[in-house]
Amino acid sequence: AQSVTQPDIHITVSEGASLELRCNYSYGATPYLFWYVQSPGQGLQLLLKYFSGDTLVQGIKGFEAEFKRSQSSFNLRKPSVHWSDAAEYFCAVVFTGGGNKLTFGTGTQLKVEL
Amino acid sequence: DGGITQSPKYLFRKEGQNVTLSCEQNLNHDAMYWYRQDPGQGLRLIYYSQIVNDFQKGDIAEGYSVSREKKESFPLTVTSAQKNPTAFYLCASSIARAGDTGELFFGEGSRLTVL
Numbered sequence: 524a525q526s527v528t529q530p531d532i533h534i535t536v537s538e539g540a541s542l543e544l545r546c547n548y549s550y551g552a553t554p555y556l557f558w559y560v561q562s563p564g565q566g567l568q569l570l571l572k573y574f575s576g577d578t579l580v581q582g583i584k585g586f587e588a589e590f591k592r593s594q595s596s597f598n599l600r601k602p603s604v605h606w607s608d609a610a611e612y613f614c615a616v617v618f619t620g621g622g623n624k625l626t627f628g629t630g631t632q633l634k635v636e637l
Numbered sequence: 638d639g640g641i642t643q644s645p646k647y648l649f650r651k652e653g654q655n656v657t658l659s660c661e662q663n664l665n666h667d668a669m670y671w672y673r674q675d676p677g678q679g680l681r682l683i684y685y686s687q688i689v690n691d692f693q694k695g696d697i698a699e700g701y702s703v704s705r706e707k708k709e710s711f712p713l714t715v716t717s718a719q720k721n722p723t724a725f726y727l728c729a730s731s732i733a734r735a736g737d738t739g740e741l742f743f744g745e746g747s748r749l750t751v752l
Contacts, residue, residue, distance in 0.1 A: 555738050555739055557740065564725075565746065566641075566727055566729075566744050566745045566746050567680075567727070567741075567743040568743070569740065569742075574738055613680070615741075617738065624685070624739065627672075627680040629678060630677075
């Protein structure tokens with residue numbers, strides 16, 4: 524079955540530390556991959572996306588993500604976290620051939636300690 | 638500025654009442670979506686529409702209804718048949734034409750509380 528998993532429900536990091544949020548998917552082909560961020564009580568904002576080509580993609584706010592086909596993963600990274608990065612992060616996947624509908628992971632809540 | 642506008646931002650409802658959440662977009666997008674968000678469950682698709690006068694059920698359509706009479710508008714009605722309507726509702730849109738990759742643009746959400 525097609526699915527997307529974010530194994531970490533909560534993550535806490537210190538300001539200035541590096542960050543990696545995990546995302547795994549289950550699918551027989553390469554899907555379209557996205558990371559969105561949501562501040563409390565707000566809508567979702569697109570951080571970055573991967574469709575094809577270079578497997579390391581750069582996004583807004585200093586975030587990057589790497590697609591690893593062998594691991595069916597699309598982990599989000601940031602070298603140095605700022606307090607304003609505290610939010611909820613969602614990995615999302617379009618399983619091509621499924622009508623281009625976006626399927627979301629359950630999200631990872633990031634807390635940043637000062 | 639182009640974007641998606643949801644209203645109201647907060648809404649309180651008594652049990653047994655229907656309520657309608659508004660979603661308007663000026664991005665000239667063909668497709669529009671309604672998601673429900675509950676803590677720890679991510680976003681779940683309620684309904685979506687790819688063209689005017691047509692819409693499809695998503696994963697959790699029971700107790701909800703929609704209409705798509707205009708390209709710009711996709712209102713969601715939460716009916717009294719929805720057993721647990723308290724949630725955060727998000728509207729989104731996408732291009733849905735050739736080359737569409739499924740990227741969504743979101744409104745700021747409407748929080749519905751049933752008293």
